[in-house]
Amino acid sequence: MVAESVLKHRPALPGTVRGLWSRTKRPIGAVLIGLLAGALPVTAGLPASATVPTMATTQTPAVASSNAVNLSVAPTTLEPLRAGQDLIVTVTVENATSNTIPAGTIDLFLAERALISRNTLNGWLDPEKSSKPGDLMLSEPMTVSIQPDSTEIFTLTVPADSVGLTSGNAWGARGIAATLNTGDKVRAEGRGTFVWYSDEEVTPVNLSVIMPITVPAQATGLITAKALEAFTAPTGVLSRQLDGVVGGPVTIAIDPMIIASIRILGRAAPPGAIAWLNRLDQAPNDIFPLSYADTDLALQAQAGAESLLAPTSFEQSIDPALFAATDQAESPPSDPGASSATGTPVPSTDQPATPSDGTPPTSEELLAWEYSATDIGWPAEGAVASADLDVFMAGGLNTTILGGSNASGAAPDFTPDAPIGLGTGKGLGLVVDDPLAAALRTAAAATTDDSWREAMSEVSSQLAVVSAERPGTERTLLATLDRGWPPSAERLTDTIDALAGLLWYAPSTLPEVRASVPAEEVTFDSQAEPKDRVALATRLLEREKEVTDFSSALSDPVVVTGTQRLDLMALLSTSWVPQETAWTDAVGTSLAASTGLLESITVATKGPINVVGSQVDIPVTLDNALNQAVTVMVRVVPSNGRLLVGEAVESTIEAQSARTVTIPVTAAVGNGAVTLRVTLLTPAGTIISQPSLIPINVRADWEGLGSLLFAAFVVLFFGFGVWRNFLRRRRERAAPEAGDEPDTGDDPEPQAGTAAQPAPDLEPESGPADAAPDPLTPARAGDVPTEPRD
Structure with a gap:
């Protein structure tokens, strides 16, 4: 770096103009600005350096995020500003209020000092309190008012002389500020940066960028065919992610769930999904796997998992009919957009997702991929605890990607390399440069050209500051793109391509980052996941154990345990982190479903x-x-x-x-x-x-009581019958002695040779005693009646 002593504090304007712009003489400056504005039509044909810059306005609908007036400022190009060049910026004013903002003035300022460290750069862009915006470069009157819920974009040109920088100023990041004034009131202020360069020799910063390819949060461990068809459509999330980085200097971190979900569909896989998977296979980028379903490694470790989760089986979800060999007549048509009569997408003639000879793939075949590395873990950034590292190492992950909040000790005026030591037996840590990564993510997600240029100017300034901190000292940094989906692949591609145009940037691979020397002054800081999130994750892990124990009663336990594990990993995905309420609902639904299973x-x-x-x-x-x-x-x-x-x-x-x-x-x-x-x-x-x-x-x-009663009844019944029979026979034997009684003459005399009938028993009886004598029992001699006496 060239020493700048006095020039670093050089004012942006010559002393005469700066004196006119003092607070005590602001009315004079306003008059001059008005005169210059009135002279614009006359001097329009003069060179730009000799005139006050023109102003172009456009009006676009604004989405009001708050009831406020927001202002942003950024250079119109990422090219560094050189001596003798005008500074052209765009100022975007968003009126999110319900009132019209009357025409006022826009003032542009240059920071008094160069931004020579990351702290000063970040402090300029996000000041903790109101601070002086710097030296005034330009004050431009507005020609239009700003309507409610609308946005106006102004393009302003600051002449090189008004910028006040010369070849004597050291190269590096510079701060600019813009204010919107109506009357004596400042309605809004915004800050930005640009890079000043004077043909110095710079040392590029080696930067490795990682792009995660994931899908939106879901509660199941396999992506449906319908969802895959939407995700891999030309404007789908997976297509945008892959289109933005394929072939570029970006390492891809892929969710294995995407690969398995396409392969498991066999012939039913959407043609677009098959083509997407083939493109990924042919991509020259380095690729490493995320945890299945992008499960948050730190969350499962802090929730009590003894080892890292992994799918146990896909057999329960494989349909053998989708992999059965077909006749030539049944082969799919060559038209990628053709569909079967049932509406099921027919695969294109591209290479199938899973080559098959009619045998369904195994779980290992569904997940197989030729990765560049398989020992890298990427948990949710900034929430890794020290004990988690032991779980990661036990799972074969000896390199952990960490957020900036998981590291401390860096000097305020020097940016260390990304690798840090995590301790004996805990592996290597790669610390993400959070400010740089945040700017890259903002650029990739930008929806307008102005917001994209603003974010990229910050990226450029961040790298310039690192390069200029210690001239001649190489640095290797790591930046990650967000787990999510960019609004368009173009913005992601533009962001990656724009890096290549920066003189102070050099692409680096992830293996090169891992091979660089760890920063000795930086140490690991243990962090923790939110308690509520850990509590729900713990409940999910406990429920899985209950389901696993329950499944031992089933004739085919894999049908239950395999699905339970896949869905559990999907619910522990990092994609749920920004959706706290939705995740809580999804966990509740899962617990209710598993309760029904356990009560089946x-x-x-x-x-x-x-x-x-x-x-x-x-x-x-x-x-x-x-x-x-x-x-x-x-x-x-x-x-x-x-x-x-x-x-x-x-x-x-x-x-x-x-x-x-x-x-x-x-x-x-x-x-x-x-x-x-x-x-x-x-x-x-x-x-x-x-x-x-x-x-x-x-x-x-x-x-026992019933038996005794029954036995007593039987004894009494038969005893009573025997006793009655005994009494009857005694009466029968005593019947002849009753002949002394007078004959009533009611009965006819018995005929000769006929035995006299015994007199009927006068006592009414029932039961066996009333029955006639058994004919098989011979009559005794005493029982035959004798002849009547004279």
């Missing part, structure tokens, strides 16, 4: 049940609402000692059906109420759901 096997029996024996089999009905068979252990525990229950009973329940199992119980002592606690367990012994309570009424003595 239930005990249907409610009770009460009466137990009237000493040994009884109690029926318990089990319901299975899942689409696959389950095997459970039924364990019953009584609430007291009135019932004794044996070991747990194993039962298999078919898909979407019910089954009744019998639980043998034994009555012990006493009668009364018992509550059976029925618990369902997996074969491994994990409780499936909340136990069910079945009330039981125990009447264990009813069986």
Whole structure:
């Protein structure tokens, strides 16, 4: 750097003009400005250096972000300003109020001092309090008023003499400021920068840029075909991201979920998605993988994950029919936009997403890719704790990309290299240059030319300051683009291309950054994720363990566990960070769905049940609402000692059906109420759901008492019959002795040779005693009646 001693503080205007612009003589300056403005039509044909700059205005709709007047200023070109050149800037005024701003004046200022450090540069662009804008270069009257909710763009030219910089001024970043004045009131102020250059020899800053290719936040671990079709359309998010960086000096960080989601669709993958994947495969850029679904590595570590999450299986989501070999007649048409009769997109003749011989791909094949490196971790920037680094290392990630808030110790007047040591056994850290990255991201997301030029002028100034800090000292920095999606691929491409035009920039690769010497003075600062975010993530991890334990009862556990892991990783994605409310809702929905899964096997029996024996089999009905068979252990525990229950009973329940199992119980002592606690367990012994309570009424003595009563009834019944028969026969034997009684003459005399019939029993009887004598029983001699006496 050329020493500037006095010239660094050189005023922007000659002393005479500067004196006129003193606060005590401002009315005189206003009169001069008015005279010059009135002379514009006369001097319009003169050289620009001899006239006050002209002003062009355009009006565009403004989206009011607040009820305020906003102003921004930026040079119209990224070329450095050289001696003898005019400074041309655009001043954008946004009237976000409901009132019209009357025509006033726009004043342009040059910072009194060169911006020789990152602190002074950042302090100029974002001052903590109102400070002097610098030396006045130009005061231009407005010719139009600014209507409510509208924007006016003014192009102003400052003559080289008014800038006041010469070849004696050292090169580097300079600050400019603009104010909008109506009457004696300053309505708005904005600040910007440009680079002054006088053909000095500069040392370019080696800058590596990383572009993450991700999709918008979603709650499932696979992207649907419909979403992929939209994302990979010409104006889709994935197309814009890839178009903006492919072939450029940018390292790509790709979400493996995108690759797997395209490949798993087989022949049903949208043609645009297949073409997009082939373009990515042919891109010359260095590529490394993000965590699946761009899961926040720091969040899962701080939420209690013992190891980094990874997909467990894709088998549950693979449709073998999409990979079956087809006849030539069934081959898809060559038209990339053609569709089948059912509306399913037909793949183009480009290379398929997953070459197949009819065999569905494995989980490893879906994720396979030829990466430049696989040991780099990129958690959410600025939220990495010291303990997280151990988890990263255990997962094979020995290089961690960190935000600027995770590092401290740099000198205020010197920007260190990106690498830092993280401690013994904790790997290497690559610190992102936050101010530079923020300016790049703003430029890539710009929606207007003026906002893009403003952001890029800051990028240029940031690099110029770093280059000029210690002339001859090379620096290697790292900047990252935002996880998101640029409004257009053109802005992203323009941003990357504009870097190449800066004399103080040199492209660098990520391997070169990793190979540079770590900054000794910079240390790692442990940070933490927000507590609320960690609490929800912890609940998700706990729920996954519950689902995994539950799945051991299923005939095909992978169907549940594989999907649960993919969806969990999607919910822990860094894409959710700026969407706190939406993420909370998505987590709640996921927890509710998994609760329904855990409650899909239930005990249907409610009770009460009466137990009237000493040994009884109690029926318990089990319901299975899942689409696959389950095997459970039924364990019953009584609430007291009135019932004794044996070991747990194993039962298999078919898909979407019910089954009744019998639980043998034994009555012990006493009668009364018992509550059976029925618990369902997996074969491994994990409780499936909340136990069910079945009330039981125990009447264990009813069986013995009933037997005694029945036996007594039988004995009395047959004893009574025998006794009556005995009495009847005694009466029959005593019947002949009753002949002394007078004959009533009512009955005819018996004929000769005919046995006399015994007199009927006068006592009414019923039952077996009224039956006739058994003909098979021979009559005894004493029973034959004798002849009547004379």
